[in-house]
Amino acid sequence: MSHDYRVVQWTPFKKTFDLWLGSGIIVFLAAHVASAVFAFPPDQHASEVQLALRASGSCAFALLSLILAIGPAARLSPRFLPLLYNRRHMGVVCFLIALLHGGLVVFWYHGFSGMNPLVSVLVSNSEFHSARGFPFETLGVGALLILFVMAATSHDFWNANLGPGLWKAIHMSVYGAYVLIVGHVMLGAAQGDEGFAWALAVGISAALVMGLHLGAGVLEARRGALMRRIVAEGWLRVGAALDIPDTRARVVSPPKGERIAVFRDGDRIHAISNVCRHQGGPLGEGRIVDGSITCPWHGFQYRPEDGCSPPPYSERVATYRTRIQNGIVFVHPEALPLGTGPGPTLIGGASPAPSDCSGEVRDV
Amino acid sequence: MSDDPFFIGWSPDLHKIDRRFLLLATFGLMAGGGGVAAFLGRQGQPPGPGIWDQSAIAGHSGLLVQTPWPMLRMIGDDGAPQTAFLATTGKLAVRLAANARGWVKVRGSLISRGENRMIAVDDGHWLGASEGIEPPGLRDWPEEDLGAAHLVGEILDAKCWFGAMRPGYGKTHKACATLCAKGGLPLAFCQTGSCGSGVDAPLFLDADGRRHGRDILPFIADRVMAKGRMVRVGDVVQFRVARPDIHRV
Numbered sequence: 184m185s186h187d188y189r190v191v192q193w194t195p196f197k198k199t200f201d202l203w204l205g206s207g208i209i210v211f212l213a214a215h216v217a218s219a220v221f222a223f224p225p226d227q228h229a230s231e232v233q234l235a236l237r238a239s240g241s242c243a244f245a246l247l248s249l250i251l252a253i254g255p256a257a258r259l260s261p262r263f264l265p266l267l268y269n270r271r272h273m274g275v276v277c278f279l280i281a282l283l284h285g286g287l288v289v290f291w292y293h294g295f296s297g298m299n300p301l302v303s304v305l306v307s308n309s310e311f312h313s314a315r316g317f318p319f320e321t322l323g324v325g326a327l328l329i330l331f332v333m334a335a336t337s338h339d340f341w342n343a344n345l346g347p348g349l350w351k352a353i354h355m356s357v358y359g360a361y362v363l364i365v366g367h368v369m370l371g372a373a374q375g376d377e378g379f380a381w382a383l384a385v386g387i388s389a390a391l392v393m394g395l396h397l398g399a400g401v402l403e404a405r406r407g408a409l410m411r412r413i414v415a416e417g418w419l420r421v422g423a424a425l426d427i428p429d430t431r432a433r434v435v436s437p438p439k440g441e442r443i444a445v446f447r448d449g450d451r452i453h454a455i456s457n458v459c460r461h462q463g464g465p466l467g468e469g470r471i472v473d474g475s476i477t478c479p480w481h482g483f484q485y486r487p488e489d490g491c492s493p494p495p496y497s498e499r500v501a502t503y504r505t506r507i508q509n510g511i512v513f514v515h516p517e518a519l520p521l522g523t524g525p526g527p528t529l530i531g532g533a534s535p536a537p538s539d540c541s542g543e544v545r546d547v
Numbered sequence: 548m549s550d551d552p553f554f555i556g557w558s559p560d561l562h563k564i565d566r567r568f569l570l571l572a573t574f575g576l577m578a579g580g581g582g583v584a585a586f587l588g589r590q591g592q593p594p595g596p597g598i599w600d601q602s603a604i605a606g607h608s609g610l611l612v613q614t615p616w617p618m619l620r621m622i623g624d625d626g627a628p629q630t631a632f633l634a635t636t637g638k639l640a641v642r643l644a645a646n647a648r649g650w651v652k653v654r655g656s657l658i659s660r661g662e663n664r665m666i667a668v669d670d671g672h673w674l675g676a677s678e679g680i681e682p683p684g685l686r687d688w689p690e691e692d693l694g695a696a697h698l699v700g701e702i703l704d705a706k707c708w709f710g711a712m713r714p715g716y717g718k719t720h721k722a723c724a725t726l727c728a729k730g731g732l733p734l735a736f737c738q739t740g741s742c743g744s745g746v747d748a749p750l751f752l753d754a755d756g757r758r759h760g761r762d763i764l765p766f767i768a769d770r771v772m773a774k775g776r777m778v779r780v781g782d783v784v785q786f787r788v789a790r791p792d793i794h795r796v
């Protein structure tokens with residue numbers, strides 16, 4: 184049901200991210216309001232509440248579009264990953280801006296009458312059968328409720344207690360919120376004499392978001408095909424490189440032969456036999472200490488790059504070729520000659536040349 | 548640090564964060580977002596030339612009339628009769644005794660757009676006897692048939708459109724306009740294309756020159772086609788349309 188939950192830590196990167204996020208929102212709102220004020224003669228500007236209402240609505244939609252674009256963008260290029268890992272902050276801020284928009288609408292358009300403003304939102308218009316007259320506010324209310332649930336459960340506490348599956352399912356409803364908001368604008372502000380620009384803006388945003396998802400989907404499909412080909416060539420899938428704890432290993436069992444321990448040493452991936460030459464201890468349960476894979480049983484050590492014990496010792500274990508494709512580590516089950524190594528595979532970069540027990544770099 | 552599940556994706560000991568790229572992306576997003584915001588801010592409905600200074604409360608002397616909506620017939624600066632409708636400061640009609648009529652003084656703030664006027668009455672005792680003498684000619688309401696009219700436009704709540712809201716028309720304003728209509732405030736009609744910056748909006752009444760019933764509510768603020776007659780009553784132009792002759796377009 185639950186796994187370890189740790190309080191979210193504020194890192195400098197997160198703080199910087201939030202600073203930029205806040206600045207971006209201020210720029211957006213200020214540009215929206217300023218251009219609306221200067222678009223018309225000074226004695227004809229919109230009321231302050233309506234200026235704020237429009238700007239916050241536009242901002243919430245733009246932010247939600249951006250949030251939805253980050254996911255596929257990060258799949259297309261890992262350079263967007265830092266945005267992905269901070270996306271939740273954007274989601275919470277998006278909800279707060281949408282709440283401001285909704286609050287102003289309720290106050291301004293539904294207030295000052297004999298009816299409860301919240302009741303008025305739901306009953307003032309029942310033309311559900313008409314596209315022209317459709318009560319678009321109800322779609323906005325639906326989207327706001329979804330954003331609220333997401334914001335309220337965005338904390339890691341909920342991820343830990345609801346379980347990743349349920350948590351993810353709840354947060355996938357963001358797509359429902361997006362569809363509702365597209366409908367909210369298209370059946371609301373986009374209607375009427377001056378609504379074309381809104382329809383255009385929403386249409387372009389929605390097309391961008393869908394295009395990115397489609398592009399990422401195609402890429403995923405291609406990657407899937409590539410993965411299947413790699414496996415067909417005899418490589419064994421180990422798992423995501425980043426899922427292997429630093430200085431630790433993940434052990435895989437080839438169809439025949441000794442089990443293989445795949446270690447991560449910072450950004451390097453190495454594979455050696457899982458069997459210690461001393462008493463057969465499980466090297467994959469050991470860790471890298473002072474640059475050497477250290478057996479958990481009696482502390483025998485092996486260099487990750489060539490499987491040789493550091494001088495003056497002479498034990499050797501087999502090494503294996505590794506490769507990383509789209510962040511997934513593969514190992515080839517064919518052991519290399521004892522005392523030689525294929526060279527590590529780097530996470531996110533070119534791999535150094537192979538070496539052997541003498542420490543010399545070999546030509547490939 | 549590196550085994551922190553939240554930060555592992557960009558932990559500096561794994562991937563060097565591409566700061567240059569992120570900075571460029573951030574500035575790009577801010578510039579793009581600012582541009583989109585500036586574009587969107589200029590779009591949408593013009594607020595129109597309506598004015599309502601709520602702090603400018605004054606006494607207005609005139610002839611109080613209750614139909615089709617409560618209004619005050621006054622003498623304008625040019626000596627000609629001039630009509631100002633009456634409303635509360637909210638979305639409700641003023642409450643008048645059935646026999647309230649005659650030469651009175653009303654305290655309130657003026658809402659105006661072009662020649663259109665409405666007085667948002669002050670709280671408390673806003674209606675009293677006028678100390679002046681009723682000028683002649685205010686009780687003459689010559690009615691002139693201006694001919695048939697077949698218009699596409701929007702049924703408005705007059706108070707918001709006159710200047711209580713800026714802008715006070717269109718789909719986004721539908722709920723507000725409906726509340727105003729339910730509250731008994733006057734309805735008007737603007738033609739498509741002139742709702743934003745125009746100043747002409749005839750009163751919207753039924754074929755007999757009376758208020759429409761609640762069956763008009765679903766059409767408020769939607770684009771409709773209406774077929775009826777234009778009639779001038781005093782200084783007020785009325786668009787008289789039978790309910791079956793209103794169609795959503």
Ligand code: FES
Pocket residue numbers: 459460461462463464465478479480481482483
């Ligand atoms: S079995 Fe590995 S050190 Fe003894």
